[in-house]
Structures are given as structure tokens and as C-alpha cells.
Amino acid sequence: MEGQRRDRLSAHPNKTHAREDKEPEMKPGTRLKSAACDTEVMVIRAADGQIECGGAPMGEAKPADPAPLAADFSAGTLMGKRYVDTDGKYELLCVKPGKGSLAVDGQALVVKDAKPLPASD
Amino acid sequence: MSTKVMQGVRVLEVAQFTFTPAAGAVLADWGADVIKIEHPVRGDTQRGFLNMGGVTLDPLRHTLFEHPNRGKRSVGIDLSTPEGQDVLYELAKQCDVFLTNYLPQVRQKNKFDVEHIRAANPNIIYARGSALGNKGPEREVGGFDGTCFWSRSGIAYSMTPEELPGPISQGIPAFGDSIGGMFIAGGISAALFHREKTGEAVELDVSLLSAAAWASGAVIAQVAETGILTRNPMPGSGGAARNPFMGNYQTSDNGTINLCTISPTGHIRSLFEHIGVPEAADDPRFSEPRALFENAGAASDILMKAFASQPFEYWRQHLKTFSGQWAPIQSFHELLTDEQALANDMIVEVEGADGGAPLKLVRGPVQWNGEAVETTRSPQASEHTEIVLMEMGVEWDRIEEWKASGAIA
Numbered sequence: 001m002e003g004q005r006r007d008r009l010s011a012h013p014n015k016t017h018a019r020e021d022k023e024p025e026m027k028p029g030t031r032l033k034s035a036a037c038d039t040e041v042m043v044i045r046a047a048d049g050q051i052e053c054g055g056a057p058m059g060e061a062k063p064a065d066p067a068p069l070a071a072d073f074s075a076g077t078l079m080g081k082r083y084v085d086t087d088g089k090y091e092l093l094c095v096k097p098g099k100g101s102l103a104v105d106g107q108a109l110v111v112k113d114a115k116p117l118p119a120s121d
Numbered sequence: 122m123s124t125k126v127m128q129g130v131r132v133l134e135v136a137q138f139t140f141t142p143a144a145g146a147v148l149a150d151w152g153a154d155v156i157k158i159e160h161p162v163r164g165d166t167q168r169g170f171l172n173m174g175g176v177t178l179d180p181l182r183h184t185l186f187e188h189p190n191r192g193k194r195s196v197g198i199d200l201s202t203p204e205g206q207d208v209l210y211e212l213a214k215q216c217d218v219f220l221t222n223y224l225p226q227v228r229q230k231n232k233f234d235v236e237h238i239r240a241a242n243p244n245i246i247y248a249r250g251s252a253l254g255n256k257g258p259e260r261e262v263g264g265f266d267g268t269c270f271w272s273r274s275g276i277a278y279s280m281t282p283e284e285l286p287g288p289i290s291q292g293i294p295a296f297g298d299s300i301g302g303m304f305i306a307g308g309i310s311a312a313l314f315h316r317e318k319t320g321e322a323v324e325l326d327v328s329l330l331s332a333a334a335w336a337s338g339a340v341i342a343q344v345a346e347t348g349i350l351t352r353n354p355m356p357g358s359g360g361a362a363r364n365p366f367m368g369n370y371q372t373s374d375n376g377t378i379n380l381c382t383i384s385p386t387g388h389i390r391s392l393f394e395h396i397g398v399p400e401a402a403d404d405p406r407f408s409e410p411r412a413l414f415e416n417a418g419a420a421s422d423i424l425m426k427a428f429a430s431q432p433f434e435y436w437r438q439h440l441k442t443f444s445g446q447w448a449p450i451q452s453f454h455e456l457l458t459d460e461q462a463l464a465n466d467m468i469v470e471v472e473g474a475d476g477g478a479p480l481k482l483v484r485g486p487v488q489w490n491g492e493a494v495e496t497t498r499s500p501q502a503s504e505h506t507e508i509v510l511m512e513m514g515v516e517w518d519r520i521e522e523w524k525a526s527g528a529i530a
Binding site: 028029042044045076078079080081082093097113114115116117118119120121 | 159162163164165166167168169170171172173174181294472474475476500501502503504507508511517520521524
């Protein structure tokens, strides 16, 4: 399992183009797939951390053998929602929902929801 | 595969609540690419409208938002910023229709009034939904269907029997909005045809007040001509004073059957047979229309007694072979299972944004080639910002800049 993960990471185009001193940010518009569930995201904004879903790193290709869904990262993703970190370095747009939840380096991302004005009849 | 008569038409919608967005929803049902601009933080104010008629809605299964926003894409732009306005103009260049219900003073302040949008695209059709119209002393006043469509128009007054202590309320959320939204969509369709034929792009206006006046046009013309205003009678059971084949008849379980056989000729025997009193059709008091009108009270008594002997569901099925005009007084619960409504594809399903069961929505009222509508759920706020901008040929660096400045989300 560990070997597969490394394979996938090293196959990542952004990683292969990395300079030795500093890894570049993930290219915006990149589509990433979860190894643990059906989730797919479009990268809107990213730094050089590891983007994960369901506790496993996400990649542009889906691995042949799915990764186990980690219990701590199984809250699910919702279609069309944006997921962000608290520092504003990451923004992922969910384009296919799944059972895993999104994180960067083990830190859970949160939904960036609209804050509509209150209205009632 | 459903026929998409608006395929290739792109609509730029800067609108909130139901009335004007409903026009965009109808055009989306018909195949238009409708791009809904929402505030990058707050979104459409309708998204916060979660308590309605005592029912609390789930923001992810927000039926009041789904109804007027199905089939659209959402782009988050802050139109109060010059950068945001630039983004809007970029989009306007590639759209056929600009659709808005923002008030004139806001359109001026945020520079998306007709002259600003036309500066970006001289050939764009500019469609406005308003409360009270784009002319006159109250053009800057806003309103909802409850105020302008229902109350100010005269509808509430005429719907309310004079015996009641106060006016009947609209009762159905977004009732006037949904009717009026279809009027805007119809206007836009004609404007597109006119532009196709002549090359001229028009401005068009539909107000909630004008929608109500049109819906009430038959009685308004009567009032103008005769001075006589008619109002709803108090509800009751039994036939009309002159015609017993007109009226509401109560069933054994307090349901109601509405008879509306204005001209009873040819239907007298059929009705009396259906209610289980066939001998009444041979009674000289009821056997021909003029006699029936003379003896309306006696005939009404027979009908009342007969209808009260069976439950609503019995009559709902049994009267299907009656030759005259009638209807069960159904609820919307029953409409959802009405075989005629379903046979004509009036209900369309979209996926739930929460991944749960599909939501059932009503399709736009026009059906093309007898085919069912295929559409998608309403967008999340700003769901499609980058996708739409990239489609329009905007470079990612520029998207990043706009995002950093807060102009888009």
C-alpha cells in the first residue's frame, strides 16, 4: 500500500517538475481524484501541502486498489461546494461527491458556504 | 433527449428572489445557458429564506431556491467593485440576454444599467423585472408578489368575500412571481426572435403589477366598461342560484367536488346517472336546461344529498366518465399523484445537493414536442465561477487577480 502511494505521488506532474529546493504549487484547474471514495475536486488554490481525501492522498489518476476510508475523514463531500483551509491557502471545488472528507496534511478543510442575509415570511 | 429550443442562447442573470430568476429557470428548462451572478459572500438573498409558511427548509434541499434556479450556473461577483463590474462586462460581451430585477438606483450605482451593459455589448437584449414598472414616480420602489401582484393589483380585494373581516392572503408562496417569471421568459423569447429578424436588440419590462393586471384582465375590462366589480362569494356547499350544475358539493368525508357545467344541455342524464339518481333525468322539473334553472334549488338538494353519501376518492374516480365539466378540489399532495399531471411530465426530478433523494420540481408550463424536460439542480453559490470564466476565455492569472481582490469568489 505504501509503495502504491509513493508511485502515485511520484507520477504527479507537479511533483516531477519540482525543483530540489522548493516544490511549486499545484496548478489551478487540476482535477484530483480520491483514492478512498468517489470524490473528485478541482483545485482552485493550493500551496505545497499534501491534499487528501478520506485520509489518503489525492491524485490525478485513481489507483487500481482503493485506499481504506479513514474514520476521521469520512464525513463526506458535497457536489458544488468549495472547501478551504483557515489560512486561505487552499480552495478545492467538489465536482463529484463521495464518502471521504477533504484535508491537507491531516488538517480537515471546511466548507466555504454562502452567508445569506436572513429572510423569513 | 429533450428538445432545447433555447440551445445556444446565453443569459446573464443579475437577479434575486423568485420573480425574475423564475424567468431564467424557464429559459434554462428550454435549453438556455443561464449564468446567475451572485454576491461572492452572501449569495442570492433567497438562499437565506429558510422559513416559509411555518415550514423550515434545509439549505441543501431548498425548494424555494430550486424552483426558480434549476438548470443554472452560479458565478460569484462583487458588483460594487470596479473589478467586479469589469468581470460582468466581460461576460455580457458573450451573452444574448441580460436579465435583472435590481432597482434602477442600484443598477446606476453598480453600473449595470442598460447603458453600461450596452457599452460592452450593443446587441444584448436587456430584460427587467420590477415591482411596479420602470416608469412613473414609483419606479425606484421595490416589492414582492404579496405586495404588488396580490395586494395592490386588486386581486386580494376580489378574491375576498365581502363578508370576511379582512383580505385573503396570497397563500401560495411565489405564486405571482412564478406566473410573472413566465411572462418575462415569453417576452425574452419574442425579443430574441425580433433581434434575429431585424438585428435590433430591445429593452423589455414586466412588473409584478402588470402581471397581476393581465391575469385579472377579464374582470378589469368589465369594471372599466360597466363599473361593476364582482368579488368572490362566501364558500358553501350546493348549487348556484340559477344553475345547480355549477357549485361545490361536499362529500361524506368533507372533500369537495366542483361542478362547472355552465351549459347543461346534453349532460343532464349523465350527471343524474353518475350520482345514482337516474330517475331525476326524466323528471320534467330537471329534464331540460330551462326547467333545471327554474328548479335549481330542488335539483341542488338532490345533488347535495347524493354527493354526501360517498367519500371524495369515490367521486374522484367515478365522475371520470361524466360528460360535463367538473373537478375534484384537490390539494397539491393529490396533484403530485394526478395521473394527468404525470402523463404530461409536469414533475421533473433533480439531484439533491446533499446526495440524498432527488427533488421533485414543476417544469415550465410549455412542453416542446411532447418531451419531458431534462435539467439539473440549482447551483451552489459561486459554484461555477472559474469554469464559466475559463470557458469565456479568461486567463487563470486574471482569475487569480480578481479572486485576490475579492471581485469574484
